[in-house]
Structure formats: C-alpha cells, structure tokens
Amino acid sequence: MARPTPLSGFPEWLPDGRIVEQHVLDVLRRTFELHGFAGIETRAVEPLDQLLRKGETSKEVYVLRRLHDDPAAAEDDRSGQLGLHFDLTVPFARYVLENSGHLAFPFQRYQIQKVWRGERPQDGRFREFTQADIDVVGAGALPYHYEVELPLVMAEALGSLRDIGVPPVRILVNNRKVAEGFYRGLGLEDVEGVLRSIDKLDKIGADAVAALLVAETGASEDQARACLELAAISGADESVITRVRELAESRSVSSELLDEGLEELGALVRAAAERAPGVVVADLKIARGLDYYTGSVYETVLVGHEQLGSICSGGRYDTLASDGSTTYPGVGLSIGVSRLVSRLLAGGLVRASRSVPSAVLVAVVSEEARAASDAVAASLRSRGIPVEVAPAAAKFGKQIRHADRRGIPFVWFPGAVGEDGVRGADQVKDIRSGEQHDADAATWQPPVEDWWPRVQPAV
Amino acid sequence: MARPTPLSGFPEWLPDGRIVEQHVLDVLRRTFELHGFAGIETRAVEPLDQLLRKGETSKEVYVLRRLHDDPAAAEDDRSGQLGLHFDLTVPFARYVLENSGHLAFPFQRYQIQKVWRGERPQDGRFREFTQADIDVVGAGALPYHYEVELPLVMAEALGSLRDIGVPPVRILVNNRKVAEGFYRGLGLEDVEGVLRSIDKLDKIGADAVAALLVAETGASEDQARACLELAAISGADESVITRVRELAESRSVSSELLDEGLEELGALVRAAAERAPGVVVADLKIARGLDYYTGSVYETVLVGHEQLGSICSGGRYDTLASDGSTTYPGVGLSIGVSRLVSRLLAGGLVRASRSVPSAVLVAVVSEEARAASDAVAASLRSRGIPVEVAPAAAKFGKQIRHADRRGIPFVWFPGAVGEDGVRGADQVKDIRSGEQHDADAATWQPPVEDWWPRVQPAV
Structure with a gap:
C-alpha cells in the first residue's frame, strides 16, 4: 500500500492537535453541564425525506446505501433511504418528537457530534466536522428569557477558552x-x-x-x-x-x-x-x-479572524418540531468546533505541551527486570499520574530520547539491584533541566503543571 | 410530522442513559491516558477500495454518494467512492501510514468513535455503534511484552467499571x-x-x-x-x-x-x-x-452474560500496515461500548441518579426578580456547582416538581425583598428530606455525592 494522502474536506489532527481539540471539547462540555444542559447523542443517519424536508440543503446531503443493495432500486424508492445528518438540529427535533413522553420540558440539551455536508471544501469549511450545540425546547411555549440566557452560555464557554490562546x-x-x-x-x-x-x-x-x-x-x-x-x-x-x-x-x-x-x-x-x-x-x-x-x-x-465566518450561530424558532397536537418552540446555538480548532492549529495560536498523556517514562534496566518498571508505573498510576514504560531495555540515552521526542518531562530509573540482592533507591530525572534525585514511587508526584499535557497559547 | 419511530440497529439513549454511557467512556479514556495512550480521531469515511481490501467484510459496508451525483456513473467508477468505516483498525492503519513521518514509534493510541456495519440487527449487534480501541504499533518491530500489557490495560479499564454495577x-x-x-x-x-x-x-x-x-x-x-x-x-x-x-x-x-x-x-x-x-x-x-x-x-x-458475545476482542498482527519499505506490526483490543452499555441499560444493571447535570434548581420569585436568581446561579457555578434556574416564576410547589421530575436534589430560594428594600436570607431545600435552611450562595456547597449525577448499580 503506497502512502495514502489526506481527503480534502475531512480534517484529521496529529496527536498533539487532538489534545487541543479534546481540551476545547472538555471545556465546552463542562460549561454546558454547569448550566444544567443534559448531553445526548443521536444516530448519524436520518431518513432522507426528513433531511430534505426543508429542500434548500438537498445538494449537501450524503446518501447511504449498503454495498450489495441494488443501487437502481434504491434510487427509485426514496422512502427507505438514509442520509448522514448535516446538522444537529434536524436530528434533535426528531429525537424530541420520538421521546416527548420521556422528556421533561423545557428540555435543555447539549450535543457534540460530527456532521457531514457534501460541499466544496474551503478554509474553515469541511465535509466532515464537529459541532457543539445547545438548545432549549419547550412544549407549547418557551419564555423569552432563554433567548438572553443561551448566547450568554456560549459567551461563557468561549470565554473559558481565552486562557489557552483562543482570541476573544x-x-x-x-x-x-x-x-x-x-x-x-x-x-x-x-x-x-x-x-x-x-x-x-x-x-x-x-x-x-x-x-x-x-x-x-x-x-x-x-x-x-x-x-x-x-x-x-x-x-x-x-x-x-x-x-x-x-x-x-x-x-x-x-x-x-x-x-x-x-x-x-x-x-x-x-x-x-x-x-x-x-x-x-x-x-x-x-x-x-x-x-x-x-x-x-x-x-x-x-476577533481578528472575522473573515473565517461565524463560529457560533443560531436563534429562536417557534416551531422546532410539531406532532400535530403539540408544537415545540426552541432557541439554540451551534459552535463550529472544527472551524475553530482548525484555525487555532493552522494559525499557530494554541499548542499542547506534549503529544502524549504521559508525565513519566519509566526506564527499563533489563528485560528481566521489566516487572520492576511495571510495578513503579502501577504505583504512580494508582495515584492518578499518567505513565508509560519504555518499550525496550535500551541504553538510558536512547530511553531518554524516547521521552524527549514525545515531550514527556520525567524519566524514572528503578534502582539497580546490588550484588547483595538489595535494590538501590529509584531516581527521577527532569529531562528539561537535567536535575535528578532519589524518589519513591509511593509518594513522588510531578508538579501540577506537568501532570497532564497543558494546552496553552503558542506564542 | 407524525411521531417518528426508532430505526432498528441505530441505538439512542434517553438523557439518563447517556449519562451512564458518558461515564463509561470517561472511565475508559482516563484509564487509557493513565497508561500513556494518545487519543486520536479519524474521519468516518475511507476510500471504498481500502475498506474492501480484505474482501470478506464487503457486504457490511455503507457506501456514500452525494445526493446529486449520478448514481450510475458513481457505480461504474469505484475508485473515487467513499464508505463508512466498519471498525477503527483499518482507518488507524491508514492514519499510521499517512502520518508515519510525524509519529514517534512505538505509537500507543486510543480511539473512541462510532463505526457502521450494514448487518442485520440483533441483541447487542447494531448498525451504528461505538468502539473504544487501544493499539500499539511499532515501525519494523514490536516487542512481545505489549501482548501482555494491552489486555491488562483493558482488564484495568473494565475493572474500574465494577463499582457502577458492571459485572466482572x-x-x-x-x-x-x-x-x-x-x-x-x-x-x-x-x-x-x-x-x-x-x-x-x-x-x-x-x-x-x-x-x-x-x-x-x-x-x-x-x-x-x-x-x-x-x-x-x-x-x-x-x-x-x-x-x-x-x-x-x-x-x-x-x-x-x-x-x-x-x-x-x-x-x-x-x-x-x-x-x-x-x-x-x-x-x-x-x-x-x-x-x-x-x-x-x-x-x-x-460473567453471567456470556451469550451476549465478546465485548472486547483483539490480538497481535505482524502487518497492521506496510508502505513497501516499512512494515508496522501491532497489537490491540477493541471494546464494544454500545454492546456493553445497551446491556447495562436494558438489563437494568446500572442507572444514573438523575437525568440532568444540575445539583441545584434556583427558584424564581417573580419574573422581575429573575436577575437575582441568575446571580445566585452564577455564584454557585463559579465554584463548579452545576445549576439551572427555574423556567418561570410559578408557584414554588410547581418549581419543586420541576426539580423532582429531573432528580435535582436541591432547590434554592432567593430571599424575599422586604418593604424596607432589604433582601432576606436565601434558603436551600433538600427536596428528598424536606430539610430547608439558610444558605449563602458564596459558600454553600452540595455534599460530594450529590455534586454530579452518580452512576451506580441499579439494584
């Protein structure tokens, strides 16, 4: 297999970019949950006739068929066809109708998922991208104050990203x-x-x-x-x-x-x-x-990236959904997470301090003594410290380079076993400063700022 | 629009079920990260010829086309066609080849995403489902000890779910x-x-x-x-x-x-x-x-659900991918998250203590005084307490029922403003015990076990 090339419009991140994206998603989720929004996920597909109900988005929809279905027959009969959702609002409306008997209204939900649109890819416009939506939907009525509340939740969510280098x-x-x-x-x-x-x-x-x-x-x-x-x-x-x-x-x-x-x-x-x-x-x-x-x-x-277009849009709709007897008005906004993150990464605005979760690489003295290194790792992990063990009992210089290439700040050396069978003290080295000192796997911990990868302004 | 009905094979959860699923995903992610696995996501689509390379899974693949593409022409020319991935291994192999120059080997990654298979749905077998995979891949060689390590990581991850009611x-x-x-x-x-x-x-x-x-x-x-x-x-x-x-x-x-x-x-x-x-x-x-x-x-x-089939499978493969000059051996396992979670929910094994994140509902005395309730909510949230504000200044009995229906344990009553213009003390009520006492939004906090929804055995 020759080296594959990226598909235009289907962005993917390297591990350090994914750490930035994951951090953005974590902050959004936390803000939404602090405001009482319940998280849901809907399936990726909807019946094609539902996706095309509004007509104007029809050209953007990806239609699915199973490989061994007869494509001509499928084309004739649109009723059973499925398409990938192009936003999270249409599926949410369907979810509300389908489950209205089990939901308490007004129902506040957030939803963070991929959506697909067969559009021509451009800067900040993708064929597959992640949206983060919040909506409040009422049964019959929905007070105006939610139209004030929801953009302020988004202001808080996006404002919480300022300290990692996201522009205002x-x-x-x-x-x-x-x-x-x-x-x-x-x-x-x-x-x-x-x-x-x-x-x-x-x-x-x-x-x-x-x-x-x-x-x-x-x-x-x-x-x-x-x-x-x-x-x-x-x-x-x-x-x-x-x-x-x-x-x-x-x-x-x-x-x-x-x-x-x-x-x-x-x-x-x-x-x-x-x-x-x-x-x-x-x-x-x-x-x-x-x-x-x-x-x-x-x-x-x-601010400063206006030409990127809107990264968070929405509004009030008097009829999100209706089942004939009840109408469900709503108000919601949707963050274009992929558009935002692609700008943060491509624009060099935000970066992760390392490409792996590990704060510590435990060195391996010899393959026979790997169990000692595994035990150190288990002890550190039991206190919530992310750790990996060296892949091979190579020379220590090579093991340190393994950590360095991934941005892992600490390398742990299990004590050598002396001729008397007694194991010497373990040592831990900060490979940035070169500082090295005795350490006990049952009590040592990294500085808070090194514990997990930091997501920070790239300047 | 008549009430829609579920699509067989495309499971969705109500908000309280999603809390269970999200907890499972959070625990898996944390365990994988404690072991140093880097999280990645790959696009949902792969070129059809890559998906069909192994042949035997061909009938399960969902093929995509854009609605206004000519289906006959697309059918003739398979080279440009895209299909939805049916596992996370094929896309990971492609990702490794595509990015090999930017990855450090051995590369340990976890990946939690939906996959799609056009199979006949059965108990625990879906057309859309979530997998949680870990793999380690080497460039040229991969030591055996990873074949010991990886199932033990999964044992730890699944073991960490025991306390919420997941069987051994x-x-x-x-x-x-x-x-x-x-x-x-x-x-x-x-x-x-x-x-x-x-x-x-x-x-x-x-x-x-x-x-x-x-x-x-x-x-x-x-x-x-x-x-x-x-x-x-x-x-x-x-x-x-x-x-x-x-x-x-x-x-x-x-x-x-x-x-x-x-x-x-x-x-x-x-x-x-x-x-x-x-x-x-x-x-x-x-x-x-x-x-x-x-x-x-x-x-x-x-254990006790053997007939459900395997919920976590995998193995060692000497050739995960190859670009002609380098071969990438790997070892990995994949958890069938949807299969597991559907059993936890349908089998009544695990439940969430409430259906929303909110620990507190702040009551609204009158619409004119809504800002006072918003201020209480902001104060509690600033200390990480999930809060929602009542949708309307209804009678307190109705506001308490709003909390009760969602399982929100506490209702907060902003102090009434007296004739002298001074606001009386706020009060907070535990609606389970009926206990109510004065409270200050700047310092009060819920008991730790009520702070976020608990995911727990359903017994």
Whole structure:
C-alpha cells in the first residue's frame, strides 16, 4: 500500500492537535453541564425525506446505501433511504418528537457530534466536522428569557477558552421581529426577500443591495435606503434601541411587532452588558439567511479572524418540531468546533505541551527486570499520574530520547539491584533541566503543571 | 410530522442513559491516558477500495454518494467512492501510514468513535455503534511484552467499571502460534481451515466440528480429535501450558512455533495472575475466525452474560500496515461500548441518579426578580456547582416538581425583598428530606455525592 494522502474536506489532527481539540471539547462540555444542559447523542443517519424536508440543503446531503443493495432500486424508492445528518438540529427535533413522553420540558440539551455536508471544501469549511450545540425546547411555549440566557452560555464557554490562546469573540445579535416589523411598517411585504438581500450586504455592498431590493422585492429607492439605514445600526448598549426607534419615527413606521422585537433586543443587550461585558453587540444587519428563525438570531466572530465566518450561530424558532397536537418552540446555538480548532492549529495560536498523556517514562534496566518498571508505573498510576514504560531495555540515552521526542518531562530509573540482592533507591530525572534525585514511587508526584499535557497559547 | 419511530440497529439513549454511557467512556479514556495512550480521531469515511481490501467484510459496508451525483456513473467508477468505516483498525492503519513521518514509534493510541456495519440487527449487534480501541504499533518491530500489557490495560479499564454495577469480565486468551504449531506438527497444512472450523465449536459442538475438519481440511479422524483435545484445554494458570505440552508429546507433535507460542502464552498467564488475578484465562479454542492475527488473540465475556458475545476482542498482527519499505506490526483490543452499555441499560444493571447535570434548581420569585436568581446561579457555578434556574416564576410547589421530575436534589430560594428594600436570607431545600435552611450562595456547597449525577448499580 503506497502512502495514502489526506481527503480534502475531512480534517484529521496529529496527536498533539487532538489534545487541543479534546481540551476545547472538555471545556465546552463542562460549561454546558454547569448550566444544567443534559448531553445526548443521536444516530448519524436520518431518513432522507426528513433531511430534505426543508429542500434548500438537498445538494449537501450524503446518501447511504449498503454495498450489495441494488443501487437502481434504491434510487427509485426514496422512502427507505438514509442520509448522514448535516446538522444537529434536524436530528434533535426528531429525537424530541420520538421521546416527548420521556422528556421533561423545557428540555435543555447539549450535543457534540460530527456532521457531514457534501460541499466544496474551503478554509474553515469541511465535509466532515464537529459541532457543539445547545438548545432549549419547550412544549407549547418557551419564555423569552432563554433567548438572553443561551448566547450568554456560549459567551461563557468561549470565554473559558481565552486562557489557552483562543482570541476573544464578538456575538452579533439581532431580532427577526425588529426587521420584520420595520419592513412591514415601511410597506414591504416580501420580508424573506428583503432579509435575503440584506444578508448579502457584507459580500456585495450597500449600493448593490439597494438595487437588489428594488429589483426583487418591489421596494422603492426610498424604502431600500430605509432598510439599509436599519442594517447600518449596531452597538453594544441600549442606544441601539433608541436609534432604531428614531429611524422608525423619522420614516413614520409604527408596528407592534417592531416594538416587541425592540423590547426583546433591549433586554438581551442590557443583560449582556452586565453578564458578558464587551462580548455581545446588537447588529441590525444580521439576517441568518433562509433559516427558520422567528425571534433572536446570533452569529459569532473570532476577533481578528472575522473573515473565517461565524463560529457560533443560531436563534429562536417557534416551531422546532410539531406532532400535530403539540408544537415545540426552541432557541439554540451551534459552535463550529472544527472551524475553530482548525484555525487555532493552522494559525499557530494554541499548542499542547506534549503529544502524549504521559508525565513519566519509566526506564527499563533489563528485560528481566521489566516487572520492576511495571510495578513503579502501577504505583504512580494508582495515584492518578499518567505513565508509560519504555518499550525496550535500551541504553538510558536512547530511553531518554524516547521521552524527549514525545515531550514527556520525567524519566524514572528503578534502582539497580546490588550484588547483595538489595535494590538501590529509584531516581527521577527532569529531562528539561537535567536535575535528578532519589524518589519513591509511593509518594513522588510531578508538579501540577506537568501532570497532564497543558494546552496553552503558542506564542 | 407524525411521531417518528426508532430505526432498528441505530441505538439512542434517553438523557439518563447517556449519562451512564458518558461515564463509561470517561472511565475508559482516563484509564487509557493513565497508561500513556494518545487519543486520536479519524474521519468516518475511507476510500471504498481500502475498506474492501480484505474482501470478506464487503457486504457490511455503507457506501456514500452525494445526493446529486449520478448514481450510475458513481457505480461504474469505484475508485473515487467513499464508505463508512466498519471498525477503527483499518482507518488507524491508514492514519499510521499517512502520518508515519510525524509519529514517534512505538505509537500507543486510543480511539473512541462510532463505526457502521450494514448487518442485520440483533441483541447487542447494531448498525451504528461505538468502539473504544487501544493499539500499539511499532515501525519494523514490536516487542512481545505489549501482548501482555494491552489486555491488562483493558482488564484495568473494565475493572474500574465494577463499582457502577458492571459485572466482572473474563478475558480469554490464546496464541495463534500455539494453534498453528500444533496443527502443522500434526501434519495439517490448512491452518486457516482448521481455525475456521474450531471457531464454530460453541455453535455446533465437538462432533460436528470433527466432521467438518475431516470434510474440509483433509484431517483424519485422529487428527481431528487431537485438534479438539487442544481446543478443550483452558485455565487461569501455567498448568495450561503443561497440559498442552503433554498433549503435544502424547501426539508426538514437535514444533518450534508451538514452543515459541507456549512460551509467550505462559508469560501472559503468569503476568496476568499477578496483575489481574482471576480475570485472564488461557482458552485454547479461541480462534478469532478469519482475522489477520499472528500471535496473541483475545476475547472478553461479561460473567453471567456470556451469550451476549465478546465485548472486547483483539490480538497481535505482524502487518497492521506496510508502505513497501516499512512494515508496522501491532497489537490491540477493541471494546464494544454500545454492546456493553445497551446491556447495562436494558438489563437494568446500572442507572444514573438523575437525568440532568444540575445539583441545584434556583427558584424564581417573580419574573422581575429573575436577575437575582441568575446571580445566585452564577455564584454557585463559579465554584463548579452545576445549576439551572427555574423556567418561570410559578408557584414554588410547581418549581419543586420541576426539580423532582429531573432528580435535582436541591432547590434554592432567593430571599424575599422586604418593604424596607432589604433582601432576606436565601434558603436551600433538600427536596428528598424536606430539610430547608439558610444558605449563602458564596459558600454553600452540595455534599460530594450529590455534586454530579452518580452512576451506580441499579439494584
């Protein structure tokens, strides 16, 4: 077998990169659990007709078939076909319906899994990637305060990664009710069309968006300018709300939906200013394209890496799922873990202090005495110290190089057995400083910062 | 959308079941890391031709195609096709070859991931399931002592699960060299054929296997009986080795390979008797079917649940991978986590003490005072206590029922604000005992056993 080459769009990390990714996942999980989110996993596959229910993602889905099924027959009958999930929201909605009798609502869950999309791979865009989602879903109703709570949980989770070298984040928030109320108040009825055009602002600029609005949504020049004025408003405090109100007044726009949306957005900005100062910014151009959001919407950029795109997005949806008798509204956000971690690694922002868990390599004096080294290792492990034993009773210099290549900081030398049959004192060497001294496997321990691999800024 | 029904072969757990599974995964990971195994993940897909290299598993593979690819064209050209991996060994071999220049050998890795097989689902046999693998792979050579070490790591990992209610395990070991040396010494050349027949012993019985050996491997009645006599030998101490030697002598079988295998098997049994007494049993009928093993082979049963099949299998392979210039021998074992966990849950052996992480529900006195409850929650979380805040300022009875339904042991009541504007003392209630007393969010903590959900025997 010739040396295989990587598959574009299917990222994999070397062991030290995986330590960084695992640390990120551990921190996210801990934050989610501290906030009471229950972890679940769903299967990787869903019936194809469920995956295609919304239509627009159809081209991204990977369809499965068993090798010895007849592909022509399978193609004819879509009903039994399975596809890989392309997000964690569709499977979560199905899980909620399937298990509604066994879940307590409102149900808060986190879910950290791989998803697959057959898109053309680009920087930060993969065909297989890991998402970390939190959602709260209610049965029948879901109070607004969760729309404040959830982005703050994400702010805390991402903020907990600052000390390993993750750049600060900026969470951009908007509210669909504000946009919809404003557009309708202006006399524009094609709300989706307007949102779709506004969504292109960063890509094509204000003039082109104005032209689009006129051409595609039937807006007048003046209405188009008003939409752009709304989209230009942003800020981290309540002055944002005042500016939207002033704009609406100057355009004689009055709308209950707009008022409701502004009240909600104001509450979010107020709470965020107190609980996560400087992180949350109201940005009235955030549209979240074609999605099914009905209230708050969120996007998140890594400060200094804005061109990477959003690393954490989501919003409120009035109908996550419905079984005919009950409707389940929800609010959630999803972190693009692979996008984040690939930037941390490729950008040289974060690194692991070593490539293996081991803090100690126990040297082997001779193959006959391997059991003595195994006993030292077992003693250290029994106190929670990660240890490996040298693969062979090579010269000590070679055994030290084995540790050095992996970044293992300590090498342990079992005492030599003298002619009298008595074993001398063990010694442990810090191979960074060269310091070596007697040590007892029943009591010695490494410094806390050397105990497990450290994940730290790479500077 | 009507209520969806589960897909056979694709298990999912309710939140409390997932807590059990997550605990099992955490314990395995910790044990592997204490032994210095580096964690990696590989992509879920491999080129189809790599998955089918060994041929015999071909019918189990799920093939992928993008929805809008032409299925006929894809079918014609297998070269670009991708399939879901059906184990973690094939992808690991590819990973080793692809990254050999960046890995330090011997390379010890653990890998915990889902795999997929399009088999007919049965009890303990799924189409999607989680495996937890450890392997050590060398470049060019790999010392025998790893064949002793690895099953003992698994014995420790599975033993660490005893206190949550996992039954004891029995690791059955054999050595291909013993079987091959004995068969060849008897004059039987179709070693694979003999192994294949012996592998059916538990299913079809000794007489049928004897008939098979005669019919399919050209064995005489007497040779067949000798093979069965070897397969009947088992035991937890070195007397096993003596009995095989005596059998070989009585049949005038002499073979260097047999001697080498017996020496290895003896070393394993000796070390296991000391380091994991009562767990490892030499069982000369363990054949591991058609696999590519060349030395030690392992299977593991849950005591009292033998009919579930092996929950942890593996062995030594002289050629895990090869790139023409270097051959990579390895030894590894794989735990069938889904098989194990499904038995723990369905068999009512293990349960979680609650269905959410939260140790505390902070009650909300009124929606206007929600910020006070959020502040209590933040204070408790800052000291690592998992907390959720009540969804609505309902009557306290209803808020307590919210906690009770989820198994949350404590409800926190923020002090009422008096007419003088001063907030009274907070109180915390243990809803199991009904005990309630004043508490300070800056210092109170739950008993250690209530801090996180406990995973425990279900008796």
